[in-house]
Amino acid sequence: QVQLQESGPGLVKPSETLSLTCTVSGGSISSHYWSWIRQPPGKGLEWIGYIYYSGSTNYNPSLKSRVTMSVDTSKNQFSLKLSSVTAADTAVYYCARRVVKPDYFDYWGQGTLVTVAS
Amino acid sequence: EIVLTQSPGTLSLSPGERATLSCRASQSVSSSYLAWYQQKPGQAPRVLIYGAFSRATGIPDRFSGSASGTDFTLTISRLEPEDFAVYYCQQGETFGQGTKVEIK
Numbered sequence: 221q222v223q224l225q226e227s228g229p230g231l232v233k234p235s236e237t238l239s240l241t242c243t244v245s246g247g248s249i250s251s252h253y254w255s256w257i258r259q260p261p262g263k264g265l266e267w268i269g270y271i272y273y274s275g276s277t278n279y280n281p282s283l284k285s286r287v288t289m290s291v292d293t294s295k296n297q298f299s300l301k302l303s304s305v306t307a308a309d310t311a312v313y314y315c316a317r318r319v320v321k322p323d324y325f326d327y328w329g330q331g332t333l334v335t336v337a338s
Numbered sequence: 339e340i341v342l343t344q345s346p347g348t349l350s351l352s353p354g355e356r357a358t359l360s361c362r363a364s365q366s367v368s369s370s371y372l373a374w375y376q377q378k379p380g381q382a383p384r385v386l387i388y389g390a391f392s393r394a395t396g397i398p399d400r401f402s403g404s405a406s407g408t409d410f411t412l413t414i415s416r417l418e419p420e421d422f423a424v425y426y427c428q429q430g431e432t433f434g435q436g437t438k439v440e441i442k
Contacts, residue, residue, distance in 0.1 A: 254371035265383065265426055265433040280431065304343060314382055322389035324373035 222247040224315050224329035231335050232309075238302040238334055242315030249273050249296045253318040255325065256289065258311040266311075270318055271298055289316045304334045340364055342427050344434035350442040357414040359437045361427035369405045374412045375426045377436075383426060387412060414439075 228240035242254065256268040269279035271289040279287045283302070291298040302309060310331050316325040341364040351357055361372070369390035375383035385394045387403035390410055400415040414421055422441050427434040 231378050263433045265428075265429075267431040267433065316382075319388070321370065322392070323371040324388040324394075324428065325375075325383075326385055326388075326394070328384070331382050 222317065222327045224228055224317065224327055226313060226315050226329045226332040228332065228334070230333060231337065232305055233338050234306055234336055235304055238300070238305050238309065238336075240300045240313055240315075240332065240334070242298050242300075242329055244296045244298075244317075249291065249298065253320060254291070254298045255316045255318045257314045257316055257325070258309075259314070259331075260308075260311045268300065268302075268313075294321075307336050310334065310336045340367065342429060342432055342434035344425075344426075344427060344437045346437060347435075348440060350439045350440050351417055352442045353417050353419055355417050355418055355420070357412075357439055359412040359414075359425055361410040361412070361434050363408040363410070365430060366408060367410075367429050371429050372403075372405065372410050373402060373428045374401075376421075376423050377426065377430065378423045385426070386425075401437055434439050 223245045227245045232238045250273045253270045255270040258266050271277045271291050277289050286303045289299040312331040314331045315329045317327040319326050343362045345360045372390040374387040377383040386397050386401050390405045391403050402413050404411045424436045424438045426436050
């Protein structure tokens with residue numbers, strides 16, 4: 221059974237960079253697309269972007285200028301960096317595995333709340 | 339960019355009743371690219387239906403998906419107590435805004 225686990229600071233100061241890592245267990249990170257999705261408190265889901273195990277990426281245009289994703293296949297991990305954060309970036313951040321055809325997210329991490337505050 | 343509009347925003351029903359949730363796409367969408375998720379408080383979303391019609395592993399057969407043009411429907415034939423939750427549709431990088439199914 222594939223499992224995903226997010227890790228990283230739960231509190232980030234405004235203007236700083238949010239950094240999260242997702243560790244994949246029970247399966248290989250290879251040959252799959254890996255996504256980050258966030259959910260502000262009480263609101264809906266927003267796709268942030270995805271990274272393929274080879275390192276190719278695709279980001280949400282609304283966040284593209286601030287997002288960087290990377291993958292470490294030796295550790296079965298992928299990561300998210302979101303720069304210049306504001307209070308609007310406060311959310312639960314999920315990592316998820318994406319199936320391409322058909323298109324859906326089949327495995328999700330439990331989510332981690334990141335609060336942007338001074 | 340595709341917009342997915344879910345209706346109603348909230349559905350108030352009793353256990354045992356039938357729930358019909360709608361997801362309308364702003365432009366033509368391949369049925370292969372439409373999925374439904376269930377989210378309970380404090381939990382990650384869980385995929386219920388993918389490819390508009392196919393139930394994910396372990397999903398009870400009271401959940402079913404259908405499609406007609408740009409309109410997609412999730413039907414729960416008889417609500418169980420554990421079905422009261424928020425439901426999202428998804429196509430590609432876009433999620434609908436969600437429908438909350440609450441106990442009447």
